[in-house]
Amino acid sequence: MTDTTPTDRYPTDRYPATGGSRRTWLWALVAVGLVAGVLAAFLLYQKFGTPDIESEVVTYTVVDDSTVQVQFTVTRKDPSQEAVCIIRSRSKDGSETGRREVLIPSSESGTLLMDAPVVTSQRPGMADMYGCSFDVPEYLRAH
Numbered sequence: 001m002t003d004t005t006p007t008d009r010y011p012t013d014r015y016p017a018t019g020g021s022r023r024t025w026l027w028a029l030v031a032v033g034l035v036a037g038v039l040a041a042f043l044l045y046q047k048f049g050t051p052d053i054e055s056e057v058v059t060y061t062v063v064d065d066s067t068v069q070v071q072f073t074v075t076r077k078d079p080s081q082e083a084v085c086i087i088r089s090r091s092k093d094g095s096e097t098g099r100r101e102v103l104i105p106s107s108e109s110g111t112l113l114m115d116a117p118v119v120t121s122q123r124p125g126m127a128d129m130y131g132c133s134f135d136v137p138e139y140l141r142a143h
Contacts, residue, residue, distance in 0.1 A: 052076065052077045052134070053074065053075070053076050053077070053083055053133070053134065054074070054075045054132075055072055055073065055074045055085050055129045055131070055132045056072060056073050056129065057071070057087070057127060057128055057129055058071045058113070059071045060126065062123070062124050062125075063117065065122070065123045066119060066120050066121075066122075066124075067118070067119055068117070068124035068126075068127045069115065069116075069117050069118075070087045070089075070115070070116055070117070070118055070127045071113065071114070071115045072085070072087060072113075072114055072116075072129060073111055073112065073113055073114070074104050074111065074112050074114060074132060075110055075111040076104075076110060077110070079106065079107050079109055080106045080107075081106060082104060082105060082106050082134070082136050082141070083103075083104040083132050083134050083136065084101050084102065084104065084132065084133055084134075084136045084137065084140055085101070085102050085104055085114070085130075085131070085133075086099060086100070086101050086102075086129070086130035086131055086132070087100055087102060087116060087118055087127060087128070087129055087130065088100070088118065088127065088128060088129075088130050089118045089120045089124040089125075089126070089127050090124070090125055090126050090127070090128065091120075091122050091123065091124065092123075092125035093125075097121045097124055098118045098119055098120035098124065099118070099130065100116060100117075100118045101137070101140060102114060102116045103136065103140045103141070104132070
């Protein structure tokens with residue numbers, strides 16, 4: 001059997017075969033896409049995955065013009081670790097009027113209900129959580 005492609009009309013050096021080159025580029029593109037997907041999944045899990053410590057204000061009570069009593073829960077994956085939570089008070093206009101660090105002692109329970117007052121510089125309008133951490137300052141640790 002002879003080649004039926006007229007070489008005078010379709011010279012081989014004018015249109016080189018690129019099948020292997022395209023296939024290589026396709027596999028490289030797939031590999032880059034997979035690596036980018038795995039990296040994105042890892043970063044999203046780090047940012048939005050289950051945190052090691054969570055907190056939430058349950059209720060607050062304005063005691064007087066310079067004090068608000070805050071009740072909050074703290075949930076830790078490892079309750080044997082001490083933690084610190086920062087609670088704060090805000091006035092009716094939203095400005096911060098008081099802040100307090102609260103030591104969360106180690107315990108048997110993963111979730112603790114805590115109660116602490118916050119002294120304010122003006123009449124409190126509300127209270128909220130600033131956040132919690134396992135990086136407890138030395139001055140808060142029980143000696």
